[in-house]
Amino acid sequence: GGERWFQANYNLSHLQSELTRKTASGSHEFKCGVSYAPFRTVFDTKILDRLFSGGEITDIFDSGTRLTATRAYYDSTSYYDFLFVSDRWQVLSRLMLESGLRYDYSDLNRRSKLSPRLAIVYGLTGDLALRVSSGYFYQMPEIQDFIPAYGGNEQLDYRLAKHYILGMEQEFPYNLRMKLEAYYKDYDNLISIDPATRQKTNQGDGNSQGVELFLEKQIYRKVFGWMSYTYSISRRQEYRDKKMYPFEHDRT
Numbered sequence: 001g002g003e004r005w006f007q008a009n010y011n012l013s014h015l016q017s018e019l020t021r022k023t024a025s026g027s028h029e030f031k032c033g034v035s036y037a038p039f040r041t042v043f044d045t046k047i048l049d050r051l052f053s054g055g056e057i058t059d060i061f062d063s064g065t066r067l068t069a070t071r072a073y074y075d076s077t078s079y080y081d082f083l084f085v086s087d088r089w090q091v092l093s094r095l096m097l098e099s100g101l102r103y104d105y106s107d108l109n110r111r112s113k114l115s116p117r118l119a120i121v122y123g124l125t126g127d128l129a130l131r132v133s134s135g136y137f138y139q140m141p142e143i144q145d146f147i148p149a150y151g152g153n154e155q156l157d158y159r160l161a162k163h164y165i166l167g168m169e170q171e172f173p174y175n176l177r178m179k180l181e182a183y184y185k186d187y188d189n190l191i192s193i194d195p196a197t198r199q200k201t202n203q204g205d206g207n208s209q210g211v212e213l214f215l216e217k218q219i220y221r222k223v224f225g226w227m228s229y230t231y232s233i234s235r236r237q238e239y240r241d242k243k244m245y246p247f248e249h250d251r252t
Helices: none
Strands: 002-012 015-022 028-050 056-060 066-090 095-106 111-123 128-139 159-172 176-193 200-220 223-237
Touching: 095 128, 176 223
Parallel strands: none
Antiparallel strands: 002 028, 015 028, 028 066, 056 066, 066 095, 095 111, 111 128, 128 159, 159 176, 176 200, 200 223
8 A cells, every 4th residue: 555646737629610400391400520639648646655665765754664655657648539420300290309429539548439329309298398318428537547557557448328318398487497307327347446456447337327307597598597406326336346336426
């Protein structure tokens, strides 16, 4: 064990463009977009571990504990980009189909992913609609998760969340809108620690389920106010462990 101090500097630029087009009949609305984000990351890490872990002896405390210090320096220029296409199809007067596909790539792990997404919206009345949706959502690990000197692994894969959502949307007088959703999310490739090597891996998984209430009010022209409340239960498995544990943000 030991204590760690690190300084991280990020230099990020982001280029993104989107295009939206409707068909002449108005039944389809197509949207596409592309993003390119090059960034430079510098980690300057000073690691203090107990003697015999390597490095130089730097201090002897009054307690007699002797520590060693090693330094890990990481400087990398990488990029992350994605592109997407989507379509909103007004199938019938009360039925709408929303579909989309997203492509992600990063040279941090030199891997690419395709994320399909689909939603069906059915208008029960003029002001009330039922919505069912599902989709894949990938997320890159944090930069430090790739750095071997920081316990990272350069071969880490994207984390995956599979969303399944059932919801309703209600329009009220006085420009008030309410959305109520029940959801279930299945997580794969979560980052966990191999107890044998102390290296980060993608051997964790988990799930979360809950409900969310969202209220939005148009106050004046383009001025909106909103509030939301979410109740959720999230659990995960660690490295090849069959037991389920609450996520850190769910622990009390």
